[in-house]
Amino acid sequence: MNSVSQRILMTEHTYREAGVDIDLEARAVRALIDNLTYQRTGPFPMLGTVGHFAGLVDCGPFALALAVDGVGTKMLVADALRDWRTVGIDCIAMNVNDLYVMNIEPVAFVDYIAADDLSIEKMGQIGQGLNEGARLANINIVGGETATLRGLVNGLDLAGTCLGVQRKEKIITGDLIVPGDLIVGVPSSGIHSNGLTLARRIVEEYASYDTALAGGKTLGEELLTPTRIYHEAPSVAETCIVHGMCHITGGGLLNFRRLADYGFSITAPLEVPAIFRWLQETGDIDGAEMYRTFNMGMGYAYIAPPRSVATIESAIPGARVVGEVAEEPGVWLRGIDIR
Secondary structure, X not given: OOHHHHHHHHOOOOHHHHOOOHHHHXXXXXXXXXXXXXXXXXXXXXXXXXXXXXXXXXXXXXXXXXXXXXXXXXXXXXXXXXXXXXXXXHHHHHHHHHHHOOOOEEEEEEEEEEEOOOOHHHHHHHHHHHHHHXXXXXXXXXXXXXXXXXXXXXXXXXXXXXXXXXXXXXXXXXXXXXXOOEEEEEEOOOOOOOOHHHHHHHHHHHOOOOOEOOOOOEHHHHHHOOOOOOOOHXXXXXXXXXXXXXXXXXXXXXXXXXXXXXXXXXXXXXXXXXXXXXXXXXXXXXXXXXXXXXXXXXXXXXXEOHXXXXXXXXXXXXXXXXXXXXXXXXXXXXXXXXX
């Protein structure tokens, strides 16, 4: 066992201890994917392989893209605060951001709501957020499904699927990434919709959702801040050369491994917002564990040659170089391998 693994196991709080085992999840997903062997015959075959941020379908000169994601246990924070107005934004964001990383324009969305019981107030507020998320991402919500599943679901789960489209030659998969490319980080809006199982446990064990941070916002307000929608990504990719993009979601910096088999070395991470500092200090969480679980203030990243950096930084407030691509596979934070 390496030293990083030892430190993670000795911390008082980890994502695994809170109930989410990232490594087990990866193995379980692999077990599922290994059995998905059938591919349709005839027109509109699949492009690429399963495992990127979105799945692609060949439609002649264009590719259709599909992404699916949900709000996760952030819904439990909304329930505790009885405020569901922004979780719809999260649902849209978690999907469209997974299309932006492949330079795909999201165009349509369907939602899925599973609940043990339905509340008109809650459904109305969720609809407000979905509508605002659709506006921010410029997509149509073309339908959805609501299921009352008492006995199977406890509470309400909100998820959705997004459809995108792009000319095939404009799709960015990460296959052009080379050592020496720079990693340009883009600030997040906060915790987004990942790591809430661990975050909730720390808040509920050591404080409360109405506990105020130094800046004045309560912990509940911080945790409910909606996920940033990185809608500027396609226009940035039009104005300069971009070899890859990454949405920093569940698994934190480990998401870079989806792009290429090279190494991703983060030497100068973005400033860590107060909510993450509070969680780490209060829960006595190892630094590597934090960067394996949360976005830690960087919700999105561009991987590009040095000549593109100035264009990216000028287009996106707060964006700056945080590291570079290395030859040796892995993900490093200030020289420490966090795999």
